Amino acid sequence: MTYSLNGSAPLTALGVIRAEGADAAKFLHGQLTQDFALLGQDQARLAAFCNAKGRMQASFIGFKRSPTEILLICHRDLLAPTLKRLSMFVMRAQAKLSDATADFALYGQVGEAAGTPQPAWSIATAGDATTISLYPADGQARALRVAPVALPAPAGPALSEELWLWSEVRSGIATVSQPIFEALVPQMLNYESVGGVNFKKGCYPGQEIVARSQFRGTLKRRAAIVHADAALMAGQEVFHSGDAEQPCGVVVQAAAAPEGGWDAIVSLQIAAMQDGTLTVGSAAGHALTLLPLPYELLADI
Template identity: 60%
Template sequence: MTSPLFQGVTPPLAALGVIRAEGADAAAFLHGQLTQDVLLLKDDTARLAALCSPKGRMLASFVAWRQAPEQFLLVCARDLLAPTLKRLSMFVLRAKVKLSDATADFDVRGLAGAAIAAAGADPAAAPGQRLTPAEGLSVVALHGCEGVPRALWLAPAGTPAPAGTALSPETWAWSEVMSGVVAISAPVVDAFVPQMLNYESVGGVNFKKGCYPGQEVVARSQFRGTLKRRGYVMTAEAPLAAGQEVFGADPEQPVGTVAAAAPAPGGGWAAFVSLQTAALEAGGLRAGEAPLTIQPLPYPLLEDI
């Protein structure tokens, strides 16, 4: 059951940063670097996207949208913003695009439940819908948590928060894990191809767009054979951490990795684990000394694209 504390508005989320890409070639540049079709991104839409290595491993992930005709915002993990900005800047070359750290220019908050309507947005909006209740304000619908709608709120720094009870960043982090859609952070850089975190099932990979770094590996993982790792929501009584290995029957051979973890409001911990599918049926999963209990995924996994 969802905690009754899971309602309201967070303070500005220190764990998140914002990259700004602006210029005549901003859309084309991002389109050539990310797993998402940025060229077709509409003003009322936000999309999950990943930046991959040439081997198809995720180096960062974003919630991205078109802020203005020639300007895009990419919300990502703050601990990866600097290296991500540096890597993207290596490929600008002659493109007419300027990349910058815009974190100080914006407040990014999490909204849950009735706070979404209080912000002037629709709690029933589908994940990825971007609403603009006021000038400079974006409310992006996210995947919900156990039946409670969630959204990302971004506004110029210092904008008054929408009405609502206070929601702690720790509870928001738990809701991110329980939603089954998690961001790449420093402990798990270069650890997963997008499908290992179900990104193709939550709209984070477009298989019809052109090339981007790692595209061949990502496409081959999807279309040439069964995916051997998937993401699963799990709970435990002991603390868990991103990057922690998960073991099954063989205590010497890891079968998965914790991609993200957070303490639950009512006690215990939640984790999103990238796990070998063969280990799911075997059971007996543990992270350290903590037994793991698998929870239902909040969305269906795509069998075909």
Template identity: 65%
Template structure:
């Protein structure tokens, strides 16, 4: 399968929020789960925006474009509501939030196509500039390096072999890093999507909405759900409930993200009760087979 993940895919399903102003980094520091005050030019951030109850309202890849401008890349179906909610908390901060989706283009890079543009594969959430484009290295999939390229809308498109968008979507699932979309808004604390294990939560930074819930889940052993990689023989809908055979009414999990697998069937990320992960599972009668995650979960921070 690895040879399939080589090429460049347009990502029109992603939107971009521009955060501009002298207080851009400090504003995001007080709103999101990751540390933006210490964000360096060669770094990006995986981060979540939470409700006061600690539930994820959006997930972002955040990157710096200049000393006063940061970009938040997220699923476009969440952008309007997220932008409106974030803007409510600007108050007196010297920062302006706008929908900059029309000003930027997003591309997925995989395999040799990434290497030809970036020169080498770097650890996840590393960032490098190539002309006017920013390349954010992501978690690999099927041992193939991957990256997100963000460039001005009027910049030349990256050159290389085309990668089918469906294959990119599959690589996102196989990377084990979930991107929040509308069907699963307000459903998970970050650890339920393994965000503390993949660089999406900083437990040493200052306060942000939902922080107490996130800290309690981490340090008091109250976490009951984790995200697992799974395979099914037929289509799965994001947001669909997962059941164990012994209880047809009480779900034990939720489909977070799904994509057609090149070899047939569907691969998915599913958030499950940890206690149910060792048993038989199904979604509407479609059996799920759990697969190994491509990364280790952190037991302690």
């Protein structure tokens, strides 16, 4: 099959939470794994919302539209419960949270459609439209465009959402969805290596666990990219040939590969990446092939 990783795709699986008010940045700073207190309007943030045990309940790409308005882009299947949980902590803060999905059109852009490659999480604005540079996939620039629904769709070629979702997997940056709710700490998705965790900021739910995983050598899982000949889906367990009974990992995000089979981001025990064979679903399931990770893991923070 022929395909082109160039164009813009409407993103139906993502939603938007709006935080507005004088304390919006301060409030989010105290809840998420990244620094929102010092966030300017030229940068976005990758961030996680964790429970008290450091397990991820949601992940976001967040940015400021104005000094008092922040948008959080997250998986739509977790938006409503996440909005409810975050709202419980607002208390006396001058911040209002709402579901703003209906107000904005989200597009994933790849290749020439993404514009001139920029460092990940940098922002370009054109009127009311915001374009956030993302990590590339297979050498192709990628971006997330967020604009009011009244604005025209991006000019240029259309890209299927399926190809966009595949580029998401190939970028190695996972978005937390319902099947992996509260299953992983951020480092199990390599978030500390791709700008998703700030270890110098103040407290947030689960901060002690996240910091302990980083600095006490207790982290035993990492994110990897795999390929299979059969369909994959988030939440499937992964097994290693050395132990047919206990899973060694979980599929986090998967997409059909345009040249056949499926690719996926999986969170695996580090030991399971060294040797032996990997299968999905059971020890007798379809084989998984480890693919190169497209970015370097940080050796030190």
